[in-house]
Amino acid sequence: MMQRRQFIRNSVLGTGVLLFSRPSLFAADSTSTDSRIEILPGEPLGTISPDIYGHFTENLGGVVYDGIWVGENSKVPNINGIRKELVDEMRKIKAPVCRFPGGCFADSYDWRDGIGPADKRPKRTNFWIGEEKDGPSPASHRYDPNQFGTNEFVHFCQLIGCEPYLAANLRSLSAEEFYRWVEYCNSPAGTTTLAETRAAAGYADPFRVRFWGVGNESWGCGGDFTAQEYAVEFRRFATWVPHYGQNLSLVASGPNDDNWEWTRGFLEEILRKGPNALRGIFGLALHYYAWNLSRGRTRNWNEGKGDAVNFDAVDWYELLRQGDVMESLINGHWQIMGEYDADHHVKLVVDEWGPWYRPGSEATPGDILEQMPTLRDAVFSGMTLDTFNRNPEKVAMANCAQLINCLNSLYLAHEDKFCVTPVGHVFGMYAAHQGGQSLRTIFSAPTVNYDRDGKPATFWGLAGSASLHDKELVLTVVNPHVSEARETEIGVRGTAIRNGAAVVLTNSDIHAHNTFEQRDVVTPQSKSVSGSGRSIVFSFAPASVTKLTLTLA
Numbered sequence: 001m002m003q004r005r006q007f008i009r010n011s012v013l014g015t016g017v018l019l020f021s022r023p024s025l026f027a028a029d030s031t032s033t034d035s036r037i038e039i040l041p042g043e044p045l046g047t048i049s050p051d052i053y054g055h056f057t058e059n060l061g062g063v064v065y066d067g068i069w070v071g072e073n074s075k076v077p078n079i080n081g082i083r084k085e086l087v088d089e090m091r092k093i094k095a096p097v098c099r100f101p102g103g104c105f106a107d108s109y110d111w112r113d114g115i116g117p118a119d120k121r122p123k124r125t126n127f128w129i130g131e132e133k134d135g136p137s138p139a140s141h142r143y144d145p146n147q148f149g150t151n152e153f154v155h156f157c158q159l160i161g162c163e164p165y166l167a168a169n170l171r172s173l174s175a176e177e178f179y180r181w182v183e184y185c186n187s188p189a190g191t192t193t194l195a196e197t198r199a200a201a202g203y204a205d206p207f208r209v210r211f212w213g214v215g216n217e218s219w220g221c222g223g224d225f226t227a228q229e230y231a232v233e234f235r236r237f238a239t240w241v242p243h244y245g246q247n248l249s250l251v252a253s254g255p256n257d258d259n260w261e262w263t264r265g266f267l268e269e270i271l272r273k274g275p276n277a278l279r280g281i282f283g284l285a286l287h288y289y290a291w292n293l294s295r296g297r298t299r300n301w302n303e304g305k306g307d308a309v310n311f312d313a314v315d316w317y318e319l320l321r322q323g324d325v326m327e328s329l330i331n332g333h334w335q336i337m338g339e340y341d342a343d344h345h346v347k348l349v350v351d352e353w354g355p356w357y358r359p360g361s362e363a364t365p366g367d368i369l370e371q372m373p374t375l376r377d378a379v380f381s382g383m384t385l386d387t388f389n390r391n392p393e394k395v396a397m398a399n400c401a402q403l404i405n406c407l408n409s410l411y412l413a414h415e416d417k418f419c420v421t422p423v424g425h426v427f428g429m430y431a432a433h434q435g436g437q438s439l440r441t442i443f444s445a446p447t448v449n450y451d452r453d454g455k456p457a458t459f460w461g462l463a464g465s466a467s468l469h470d471k472e473l474v475l476t477v478v479n480p481h482v483s484e485a486r487e488t489e490i491g492v493r494g495t496a497i498r499n500g501a502a503v504v505l506t507n508s509d510i511h512a513h514n515t516f517e518q519r520d521v522v523t524p525q526s527k528s529v530s531g532s533g534r535s536i537v538f539s540f541a542p543a544s545v546t547k548l549t550l551t552l553a
């Protein structure tokens with residue numbers, strides 16, 4: 001059992017024991033609280049790029065067809081075929097960037113299939129299903145109709161006000177086709193033939209696409225390359241890409257979780273052509289999914305997965321522990337990158353992240369890779385976004401996998417049904433961090449102790465991130481404990497708190513989730529914050545994500 005009075009003082013950077021400096025902000029030996037949070041305005045960590053709140057939309061299962069694209073003639077309210085409710089929701093969360101068309105699909109995709117008149121576009125075998133046979137998938141998924149291509153995706157982004165991030169096919173198309181796709185998107189009106197093709201579709205102005213992925217998971221579905229082989233391919237694709245006046249930010253396929261050798265091998269090979277070779281790389285894409293809930297019994301991808309909705313408290317903590325690995329992956333790859341790139345010109349782009357469960361919880365049966373996000377995934381997502389906030393100079397972009405009808409989705413939709421998941425609500429709450437100055441923050445709280453199949457296991461008691469926006473401070477905090485609130489004293493070093501407001505996402509049931517029928521089971525609730533001065537006290541509910549907005553003196 002946890003000792004409520006036993007403080008484990010840890011910094012959010014996970015660097016071990018860190019004592020508060022004296023004189024303390026806090027009342028000595030306060031008996032009314034068991035936890036403390038100290039925010040340090042004098043220790044800025046960097047500006048939080050809005051792009052770490054990015055999204056990922058692959059042509060997979062129900063993500064594009066039924067999720068984003070309903071078609072112009074649909075009875076579902078739409079804007080030129082794009083689901084209107086989705087656009088409205090994404091505007092609310094200030095979605096900054098969206099990745100398309102994959103994922104693994106990207107390395108099979110011919111961008112030319114998705115341009116030109118809709119009725120002339122080829123109908124292809126569905127990449128993810130593989131065969132045109134009757135199966136559990138909805139009939140609309142059986143073939144790929146190519147109705148949602150580059151024009152529609154960029155239009156979707158324009159409606160939201162976010163930047164498109166296109167993933168180019170390195171495995172099965174040539175470098176020349178990559179250049180042509182850039183030309184189609186970015187060549188100015190009235191210049192090239194492809195600019196005219198774009199204009200004929202109603203898009204005279206260039207799309208000005210800045211972010212380009214050069215392949216995806218090139219260590220696996222994207223070509224099964226070695227890091228060295230991929231580096232050679234990357235150099236070939238990235239050399240002399242036409243710019244059309246648009247600065248391009250090229251993202252190289254990076255490591256799968258802790259594959260340190262990929263990061264080393266790639267950079268080593270890139271640098272064989274000298275240090276300038278790094279100049280063409282904006283980011284290295286790290287992919288990390290939390291999937292193994294077997295408590296150490298197996299590393300088998302299928303056998304190790306857990307259930308999205310039916311889980312116990314141990315599964316809850318195990319998933320969070322897996323998610324917590326993100327920080328060490330960022331730091332580990334960053335350290336290696338620094339060995340080759342001392343100035344850290346190349347940043348990390350975590351363009352796929354989230355929990356991945358076994359099939360069975362789909363809101364729409366047959367939507368492959370769709371799962372039901374619960375409160376557990378909201379807490380996981382808050383914790384992960386806090387991790388990115390704490391590493392603003394390392395992580396330039398991150399994309400949650402995936403936006404709708406998929407893994408860690410913000411939204412679920414089927415025909416005219418739609419709901420915002422608990423994960424979507426976390427993105428809504430955390431949007432307030434975008435563009436803020438990340439501040440080092442010290443959390444101290446009783447450690448969570450639990451029984452992992454007869455062996456004691458622990459997890460941190462409170463964690464989060466803080467960002468400053470002039471006189472307004474945004475503090476987001478995760479309480480992972482399934483049943484205990486954390487009574488916490490909060491102070492900002494060197495200044496006083498004038499007043500505050502809180503928004504809390506929680507539920508008495510850790511399995512709680514939103515469905516098409518019950519859309520508002522887990523929704524953010526406003527709570528009052530009392531007190532002002534050198535410190536205030538707030539009670540973080542069990543199993544919760546909280547946003548505090550504090551006005552400073």
Ligand code: AHR
Pocket residue numbers: 058102103104105216217352369401402407
């Ligand atoms: O997000 C689902 C899949 O996971 C992506 O297509 C692939 O890149 C990753 O393995």
